Amino acid sequence: MSAVTITALAISTSVVIASLVRRHFIDSVRIGTRLVFPYRIPLDKHICILGPTRSGKSTLVRAMIKELSRKYVVTVLDWHGEYAGILPTLPTSAIKIELNRLPPKLLTEILGFGLGLNEPSMYMLYRIIRDGNYSSFNDLIGKIDNYLVNTRTEAEMKAAILRRLEYSASNIGSGIVSIDRLMEGDSIIDLSDLTIIEEKRLVSSLILASMYMHYMRKGLIERGVRHILIIEEAQNLLNADESGYSIIDHVIMELAKYGLRAVLVSNVIPKSSLLKHCNVVLFKINPELLGDEISISRDLIKRLGEMSAEEVLVITNGNITRVRPVRSTMSPKHIVVRKLEIRSRNVHTIDEDVKKKAVANNNEGENNNGGTINQGNSNINNGGNNGIATVSKALNLVGVDNAKNGSSMSDDSPFKKQVMELEKEVINLRDRINEIERILEADEKIIEKILELDDKLKNNQA
Missing domain, CATH: 1.10.150 (DNA polymerase; domain 1)
Incomplete structure (x- = not known):
């Protein structure tokens, strides 16, 4: 290999390493690999993930949830219940909107x-x-x-x-978990129990507005990132009016100054002007299928034609990068509350000792039913242990996991903690093995290309 080739490789490698170091020390999240190196997208703006149905958006979001929940508070508005159990999961009937x-x-x-x-x-x-x-x-x-x-x-x-x-x-906002309590820990809000799109739009909008007022009352401007809000089917919230701007756009943009970053997942390119304030992850899409109201540049159309179905285009600060997205098949590890009916408003008068006993009984029941609570027909009142257990469990699902230890359960058993730590280590080891295998495969291809270039240089010199 000639000195010129070695020098060129050394310079490009140093540039990549410098970029990786810079990205590591700012707020960012890994979304895939570029060549053989992990590619991280900065959280200096909101993120918009765009792509057609079954293009791989959900598997990418799962991988992002796994990493983001280790450092930030993560809230997911899950329209179809596809992320249930990845984090502590509550139905909309458990959310109290004041x-x-x-x-x-x-x-x-x-x-x-x-x-x-x-x-x-x-x-x-x-x-x-x-x-x-x-x-x-x-x-x-x-x-x-x-x-x-x-x-x-x-x-x-x-x-x-x-x-x-x-x-x-008629059935929205009468739960027991307040927005303030919800924002203390990781949670998934399962909107799949709502039957019509107007209900889901209204609940999502009210939760966004309540979060905005929560941070506005605190008045703490945050330069960094503290909270990640993931919104599935975001196209239903970003349908702007004729001005290209809506109240939801305003709320999301205002939340950024309080340290909240939104990850907007959509199966269409929205007309909202909010896209101008986002880093975009674009899955392969046929430009001919876009409506006349959506216009994209010729350069972007060309790049969409050149990329494979297993790649995405990442658009940050005007730069367009082809990346192979990370995939994740995270299995549910947390309790899922499917439905919660509350018929009494005197829950706060329950004696604390009785609540603790009810929670213990409820935990024993969860071990028998696979960790899923279905309380569609239960009555919650001061005299029934079943109702108390349901209330207590719903209250303990969120706001407990500030230490990011991956557990939403309040059981202090050392054996259970050891088992959960071992499970986490096994999952991390599997991820590392998969990453090493991908890197080795990429290294082989790069070595083959280097050898081909070296042979061509030798032939030219000869």
Whole structure:
């Protein structure tokens, strides 16, 4: 091998190593490999993962969840229940959304977006709720129902608002786990128990707004990253209006200054202007299938044609890089609460000793049913241990795992902890072995190319 070839290889290697070191010491997450080196995407912006159905987005997101949950608080809005059990999982019926903590103007915008209200209906809704005297959807529906109208047009708008609100929000936000409690630890919010898309849009929008107000009340501007929010089927939240901007875009962009980064997973390229503020991971897609409203550059079209189905294009700060994405088949390790019905509001009066005993009994039951709780028909009240156990378990699913030890259970058994630590080590070893195998395969190809180049140089010199 000639000195020129060796020098060129040394320079390129030093550049790659310097880039890897820089990426390692900033907030970033590994999304794949480039040549033989791990490729990490920075978390200086939100991330948008785009690709058609069954292109590999979910397996990439699983791998990202695995790494991100070791360092940050991770919250997942799971539209179809495909990530259930990877982190502590709660249904939407367990989430308590406190409407009185949302200012009337913000709540009006969120309800208008989630329910698809037009401008006159949104203005009427604001006039009804602007005094802020509400705490639940039942209060909200009551205020609207009791509002006196003067014209037939107002009566029709009032009826339309009530019909949509009762249809979409009658079973939302009456749980026991508050947004503040939810944000203390890793969690997956399973939206698959909601049957219509309007319900899912409304719940997702309300959770985003509640997170925004949570950080806004704290008022702590964060230059780094503290919280990762992963939103599946994000195209349902990023359908912008004619201006290319919506209240959801505003909330997501504002959350960035408080240290929250959103990972938006979509099977279409949204029209939202939020894309300009994201690092993009683009799976292979046929540009001819894009609508006339979506325009992409000729360079990007060319690169999409050159990449294979097993590669993605990573677009960061104007640079386009071809990367082979990491795949993960994480198996569920945490408890999944499928459904939670609450018929009593006096849960806070339960004696603590009784709650501890109920949790212990509930843990024993989980060992027999594979770690899944299905309480669709249970009554929760102060006199029933089954109901108390369900409440206690739901409360302990989130906010306990701040140490990132991979466990959502409150059992202090040393033997159980040792078993879980061994399981984690085995999983890590398997991942390392797979990574080494991929690197060795790539090394063989590189060595073959170097030998070919060396032979060509020798022939040219001869």
